[in-house]
Amino acid sequence: MRRLFALLTKEFIQMRRDRVTFVMMAIIPVVQLLLFGYAINTDVKHLPTIVFDQSGQQEGRDLLAAFESSGYFDVTTIAHNYQEVAQAIDEGKTKVGIVIPPDLTDNLKHGRSATVQVIVDASDSLAANSAMSTAQIIGQLKSQEMLIEKFQNTLGKTVVQPYDIRIRPWYNPDFVSAFYMVPGILGVVLTMTMVMITSMAIVRERERGTMEQLIVTPMKTYELMLGKIIPYIFVGYVQVTLALIVGILLFDLPMRGSLGLLYLLTSLFIVASLAVGVLISTLAKTQMQAMQMSFFFLLPCILLSGFMFPREAMPIFFYELGKIIPLTFYLEIMRGIVLKGIGIQYLWTQVCALLTIIVVALALSIYKFQKKLV
Numbered sequence: 001m002r003r004l005f006a007l008l009t010k011e012f013i014q015m016r017r018d019r020v021t022f023v024m025m026a027i028i029p030v031v032q033l034l035l036f037g038y039a040i041n042t043d044v045k046h047l048p049t050i051v052f053d054q055s056g057q058q059e060g061r062d063l064l065a066a067f068e069s070s071g072y073f074d075v076t077t078i079a080h081n082y083q084e085v086a087q088a089i090d091e092g093k094t095k096v097g098i099v100i101p102p103d104l105t106d107n108l109k110h111g112r113s114a115t116v117q118v119i120v121d122a123s124d125s126l127a128a129n130s131a132m133s134t135a136q137i138i139g140q141l142k143s144q145e146m147l148i149e150k151f152q153n154t155l156g157k158t159v160v161q162p163y164d165i166r167i168r169p170w171y172n173p174d175f176v177s178a179f180y181m182v183p184g185i186l187g188v189v190l191t192m193t194m195v196m197i198t199s200m201a202i203v204r205e206r207e208r209g210t211m212e213q214l215i216v217t218p219m220k221t222y223e224l225m226l227g228k229i230i231p232y233i234f235v236g237y238v239q240v241t242l243a244l245i246v247g248i249l250l251f252d253l254p255m256r257g258s259l260g261l262l263y264l265l266t267s268l269f270i271v272a273s274l275a276v277g278v279l280i281s282t283l284a285k286t287q288m289q290a291m292q293m294s295f296f297f298l299l300p301c302i303l304l305s306g307f308m309f310p311r312e313a314m315p316i317f318f319y320e321l322g323k324i325i326p327l328t329f330y331l332e333i334m335r336g337i338v339l340k341g342i343g344i345q346y347l348w349t350q351v352c353a354l355l356t357i358i359v360v361a362l363a364l365s366i367y368k369f370q371k372k373l374v
Contacts, residue, residue, distance in 0.1 A: 044130035044313040045071050050094040052079040054102040063116065063163070066142055067098065072134040085119065089170065091346045092332055095121045095312065096131050108146070113164045122169035123339040125180045127310040132167050139165030171339045178251040183334035184307040186243045187327050190236055190266075191273050191301050197235075198277030199290040201228045202369070207287060221366050228281075229274040236270035237263070256341030265333050265347065268354040272326040275361035282368040301327045329353045 049067070053060045067073040073096060079085045085097040097119035101107075107114035118135045122128040143163045172179050205214060214224060240263070247253035255262075276297065284290035302308060304322040311319055311328070322328045329350040336342045336350075344351070 044127045044310045046074045047072060047096050047127060047131055047312055048076045048094040049073040049096040049098060050077040050079050050085050050088045051075050051098045051100070052082060052085050053098075053100045055100050055104040057105040059105045059108055059114075060100045063100065063104075063138075063142060064098065066138050067135070070134055070138060072130065073098075089119060089121050090340060090342050092121075092336065095124070095127055096135075115164045115166050118165055118167045120167060120169045122172040122175060123180070123335045124306070124310055125172065125175050125177065127312055128169055128172075128175070130310075132169065135165055135167055139163045171335075176252075178247075179253060179339060180335075182243075182247040182251055182253050183338050184331055186240065186247070187269070187305075187330045187334060188302060188307055189243065190239060190270065190330075191327050192298060193239065194232060194236055194270060194273035195277040195280070195297060196291070196294045197232055198228060198274045199280040199284065199294045200287045201278065202281040203284050203287050203290050206285075221369055222362075225278055225362060225365055225369070228278055229271065232274055233267065233270050236266070236273075240266050253338065255338055257337035258343065261344060262334070262337045265337075265344075265351065265354075266330075268351065268358070269326055269330040269333070272354050272357045272361070275358050275365065276326065279361045279365045279368070282365050301325050304328070306331050323353065324357070326354060326357050 051064060053064065064075065068075055077084075077088055077094060079088070079097075082099065085099060088094045089097055097117075099117040099119065101115060101117075104114045104116070106112075116139070118131075120128045120131045120135075146163070169175070219227075244253075244255075248255065277294070280290055280293045280297065284293055300321070304311070304314070304318055305325050305327040306322070307327065311322055314322070333347055333350050336347060
């Protein structure tokens, strides 16, 4: 019993000395609870919506009010032509476009069916499903309201359904899950490998005792950081190439955009992930700590980036928190180029965000890295 008590005492002392590991063990369950409890929500509401109302009449405004009052559609932009609707969806600024025809009021007054077009960005299948089902329900409810009123006034006459909601899912009309998942899985795999590999780069040198050799060299700090990053960029390109080949050959993944642009922007994501890994490496004291920190970083990457759950359904705090994760912007780049076929003119926001993450992560890494023995 005394021996067991002595061993337990030693373990608790070691746990107290390794404060980083102890804090990680305590924080990870709390973070998981918060993420799964608050951030994860498959009921997608408040989808940014662009409206092109060509009628300008009260009936059109009533229909839009029904869409907004549902809580699923937030009209953020009023378009003046159809091209503005297409451009907003291409850029990812809005997920839904509602196009009301100019003859809406005339058709309703003369008992004809009025076609309203609802365009949904189906590159995010979860958000698209929610938008489509809600739009259909709204159309049916509005039609029922008018039918009841018409029956009261025109009993015995044939009455057609007033509102004909025509939904057009763009980019992935058949809702092939592989088209949605494969680009996401590619981004997750890249994040996992790039961050975890480089997170142990500097601590491995320290644990093996080879840090002294680097310190006595005339190499500058930023050169050491680049030396730790550049080799893995080629590893990342190999992974991307293999994943794209498998996705195209086995899952018929479409490549509607420029492959060269995809590779160019992928390099930004790889460097951003590697920079985060190097930053973790400068913060951790042991390889075990580096591994734990990497896992701690990967969890919000998977849950908050939009890979598994639509970001539009998240509370504002977790939505904004997702903007500091490189994977969030890479998923938009991947799905934009692969599924939408859009060019660099629509992806400047994501490019600037990745560049900012790279600069901040590398600057913090250089600041934290002290070129001396600890």
